[in-house]
Amino acid sequence: MTNVIAVANQKGGVGKTTTCANLGIGLAQEGKKVLLVDSDPQSSMTISLGNPQPDQLPVTLATIMGKMLDEEPIDPGEGLLHHDEGVDLMPANIELSGMEVSLVNAMSREKILKQYLDGVKRQYDYVLLDCMPSLGMLTVNALAAADSVLIPVQAQYLPAKGLEQLLQTINKVRRQINPKLKIDGILLTMVDSRTNYSKEISTLLRDTYGSKLKVFDVEIPHSVRAAEISAEGRSIFAHDPKGKVAEAYRELTKEVLKIEKQRQKHKSEQLR
Ligand SMILES: Nc1ncnc2c1ncn2[C@@H]1O[C@H](COP(=O)(O)OP(=O)(O)OP(=O)(O)O)[C@@H](O)[C@H]1O
Numbered sequence: 001m002t003n004v005i006a007v008a009n010q011k012g013g014v015g016k017t018t019t020c021a022n023l024g025i026g027l028a029q030e031g032k033k034v035l036l037v038d039s040d041p042q043s044s045m046t047i048s049l050g051n052p053q054p055d056q057l058p059v060t061l062a063t064i065m066g067k068m069l070d071e072e073p074i075d076p077g078e079g080l081l082h083h084d085e086g087v088d089l090m091p092a093n094i095e096l097s098g099m100e101v102s103l104v105n106a107m108s109r110e111k112i113l114k115q116y117l118d119g120v121k122r123q124y125d126y127v128l129l130d131c132m133p134s135l136g137m138l139t140v141n142a143l144a145a146a147d148s149v150l151i152p153v154q155a156q157y158l159p160a161k162g163l164e165q166l167l168q169t170i171n172k173v174r175r176q177i178n179p180k181l182k183i184d185g186i187l188l189t190m191v192d193s194r195t196n197y198s199k200e201i202s203t204l205l206r207d208t209y210g211s212k213l214k215v216f217d218v219e220i221p222h223s224v225r226a227a228e229i230s231a232e233g234r235s236i237f238a239h240d241p242k243g244k245v246a247e248a249y250r251e252l253t254k255e256v257l258k259i260e261k262q263r264q265k266h267k268s269e270q271l272r
């Protein structure tokens with residue numbers, strides 16, 4: 001069984017890409033087969049995984065989705081890159097921004113990414129989708145293709161309103177396209193444990209949402225080490241393996257694996 005996780009928040013710069021890449025590589029280090037899909041025209045994940053010039057890539061997610069729209073055949077493995085820390089990557093470049101427009105008038109426009117993933121995901125234990133900071137058609141495609149959503153929230157701003165909007169979109173996707181979509185949880189990122197403000201936001205989020213949603217126990221600390229890796233082409237585990245950010249992403253990996261185990265247990269209990 002493949003788990004498809006969308007890493008989403010329409011707010012920009014909250015740590016989606018950093019979380020997607022490092023959770024993916026964390027899962028690979030636990031022996032899982034992982035595909036990372038860059039679904040953001042900004043191509044941050046593609047760049048941060050060692051492809052500094054995504055515009056020169058011959059095949060990206062835009063090419064693949066374009067073929068899906070034109071009902072052209074796609075070779076298995078087409079366009080996939082391999083990262084030497086053990087994950088595959090479907091890269092993106094700026095061409096993907098045209099897809100928002102192309103999708104608007106397309107048939108089954110919410111399910112183009114899902115149709116593609118249904119064809120390739122069997123080879124993987126996890127597929128992680130790095131969403132762009134908007135609730136447009138590309139993000140809806142990611143939510144339609146996903147089994148669950150992981151929501152990074154930056155601990156520096158009160159996220160309440162934006163989060164409500166995201167939860168409403170998730171509910172709408174559930175009602176109209178993907179009834180089984182689950183929420184893995186809210187992940188606090190860039191937490192500066194020295195400031196009271198970070199702690200207040202953490203407490204507020206846990207108090208407000210803790211009864212309805214999982215808020216991950218682990219919080220990702222704010223650290224220049226995390227900011228450095230986007231230019232390095234490798235993960236925090238390779239860049240600063242003993243640091244607190246690597247430690248936190250290892251913890252997150254464990255929590256994500258635990259969620260999967262609990263769901264499997266729940267399923268097999270229902271079958272009995
Ligand atoms: N734990 C952290 N500590 C310090 N800086 C971080 C941390 N995580 C990410 N950053 C930096 O913050 C910036 C935003 O992170 P990231 O790109 O992961 O967010 P994003 O939500 O994907 O952004 P966008 O919405 O633009 O896609 C980047 O420069 C990144 O290097």
Ligand SMILES: [Mg+2]
Nearest residue numbers: 016017040044
């Ligand atoms: Mg990003």
